[in-house]
Amino acid sequence: xxxxxxxxxxxxxxxxxxxxxxxxxxxxxxxxxxxxxxxxxxxxxxxxxxxxxxxxxxxxxxxxxxxxxxxxxxxxxxxxxxxxxxxxxxxxxxxxxxxxxxxxxxxxxxxxxxxxxxxxxxxxxxxxxxxxxxxxxxxxxxxxxxxxxxxxxxxxxxxxxxxxxxxxxxxxxxxxxxxxxxxxxxxxxxxxxxxxxxxxxxxxxxxxxxxxxxxxxxxxxxxxxxxxxxxxxxxxxxxxxxxxxxxxxxxxxxxxxxxxxxxxxxxxxxxxxxxxxxxxxxxxxxxxxxxxxxxxxxxxxxxxxxxxxxxxxxxxxxxxxxxxxxxxxxxxxxxxxxxxxxxxxxxxxxxxxxxxxxxxxx
Ligand SMILES: [Zn+2]
Numbered sequence: 122x123x124x125x126x127x128x129x130x131x132x133x134x135x136x137x138x139x140x141x142x143x144x145x146x147x148x149x150x151x152x153x154x155x156x157x158x159x160x161x162x163x164x165x166x167x168x169x170x171x172x173x174x175x176x177x178x179x180x181x182x183x184x185x186x187x188x189x190x191x192x193x194x195x196x197x198x199x200x201x202x203x204x205x206x207x208x209x210x211x212x213x214x215x216x217x218x219x220x221x222x223x224x225x226x227x228x229x230x231x232x233x234x235x236x237x238x239x240x241x242x243x244x245x246x247x248x249x250x251x252x253x254x255x256x257x258x259x260x261x262x263x264x265x266x267x268x269x270x271x272x273x274x275x276x277x278x279x280x281x282x283x284x285x286x287x288x289x290x291x292x293x294x295x296x297x298x299x300x301x302x303x304x305x306x307x308x309x310x311x312x313x314x315x316x317x318x319x320x321x322x323x324x325x326x327x328x329x330x331x332x333x334x335x336x337x338x339x340x341x342x343x344x345x346x347x348x349x350x351x352x353x354x355x356x357x358x359x360x361x362x363x364x365x366x367x368x369x370x371x372x373x374x375x376x377x378x379x380x381x382x383x384x385x386x387x388x389x390x391x392x393x394x395x396x397x398x399x400x401x402x403x404x405x406x407x408x409x410x411x412x413x414x415x416x417x418x419x420x421x422x423x424x425x426x427x428x429x430x431x432x433x434x435x436x437x438x439x440x441x442x443x444x445x446x447x448x449x450x451x452x453x454x455x456x457x458x459x460x461x462x463x464x465x466x467x468x469x470x471x472x473x474x475x476x477x478x479x480x481x482x483x
Contacts, residue, residue: 124181127196127432130439131182141189142376152224153188156217160191165217167207172197173342173385173395179206182435186379188225194379194386196435200394201427203365203386211339218297222382245280245304251332252281255359256288258413259328262357263290269327272351274317274344275334279305285328286310293326295319317347325353332361335392336383345399349416357415358401362387364410366434369441390427 124132141153159165171177172195179195182203186192195206209217263269271285276294278301286292286309294305294312302312313319320326329348335341348358363378365386371377378386387395389410393403396414406412444450459467 127435128180128182131180131435132184138185138191139189140185142187142373145188149188149225152221153190156190156221156225159221165213166210167213168210169207170204170339172200172202172204174200174202176200179204183375183379186381187373187376188381190381192379192381196431198428200391201388201429201431202391203431205381205384208339208384214339217382226380226382241301245278248277248280248332249283252284255281255330256284259357259359260288263327270324272317272320272323272326272329274320274329274331274348276305276312277301279308279310279312281330281332282310283308291323293320293323317344317351320351326351326356327353328357328359330359330361333363335360336362336385336387339384341385342395342398345396345401349399349401352416354416357413358396359411359413360392360396361409361411362392364388364408365431366408368434369438372445374438374442374445375435388427388431390430394427 145153156165160167172179174197176197176199178198180198181193182196183194184191193206194203196203208214268289268291269285270291271282271293273279273282273292273294276282276296277298279292279294282292282294282305292310294310295315295317296302296312297314297316299312299314302314305312311323313322317329329351331344331348335344338344352358363383363386365378366388368375368378385391387410389406389408389412392410392412393406396403396412397417400417401414402417403412403414441450441453444453
């Protein structure tokens with residue numbers, strides 16, 4: 122296969138399936154062995170898919186994921202979306218989530234913690250905290266004349282809903298896996314099995330949120346459409362996904378982020394575009410990625426193109442990885458911040474420091 126220049130540059134680094142780039146437990150390694158067997162025997166089958174924008178023109182920038190599983194990552198030349206292609210068929214994907222996802226991914230979020238109970242508790246507390254933050258961010262937008270209705274799609278234990286419940290909201294959650302429901306239900310949350318359509322029975326919501334769900338979905342556009350149907354007029358949506366323009370923040374760079382279960386790697390631009398096509402307008406967001414949306418008066422809007430930024434960014438992270446390896450990153454970061462803040466700010470900082478010191482002495 123002939124690869125263009127950017128592809129070749131990246132594949133020199135990301136082309137070795139079989140070698141995990143993160144620490145793994147023995148049960149994870151067993152899960153991976155089983156996964157590879159199922160792929161070889163054809164039990165898990167794969168299909169080629171075009172990008173969400175409809176284009177098939179792309180650069181392959183990686184052949185493996187962080188678990189060492191064979192995973193091709195393609196950067197769309199039209200809209201700048203990074204996607205997994207080929208990906209498991211929907212049937213195989215469901216099988217994978219039921220059979221091996223838990224085994225392979227269980228300890229991945231924190232390599233230090235190899236105790237599953239501790240990990241579950243840690244995740245619960247993390248979600249609870251995230252929910253508290255989210256409530257503070259959105260509370261001014263929620264209706265005050267009645268109890269606001271809040272939906273969490275892909276809710277896990279429902280911990281993120283607790284802050285909303287305490288504030289008097291009506292809270293509902295859905296998830297495909299029900300194993301974590303018990304704890305949330307004990308707290309009095311209504312949690313149901315299924316995707317976002319399972320929440321239709323609870324009426325229209327004032328606020329819907331999804332945290333780290335969109336990147337797993339084979340048809341994220343359809344999910345946005347369904348959510349539009351769930352939201353009442355003036356309703357709000359919050360979506361959080363791992364941001365592809367944040368690859369440089371980890372020492373392993375892109376390798377830390379690539380996972381065979383992530384079918385799409387969004388930037389704020391590509392996520393916003395997808396939401397726009399379902400009639401959402403963004404009013405706040407960051408490259409984490411986190412995006413706050415509200416319903417637009419128009420049903421659908423044309424797509425913008427975000428190709429150049431991801432392309433240049435991928436070149437940039439390659440450069441940052443070299444800096445990590447050569448331990449030159451701190452020097453580079455110092456120079457970067459200096460250039461960014463500008464000499465003027467620096468002088469003001471130093472001046473402020475001298476004044477404070479004089480005051481303290483006085
Ligand atoms: Zn595209």
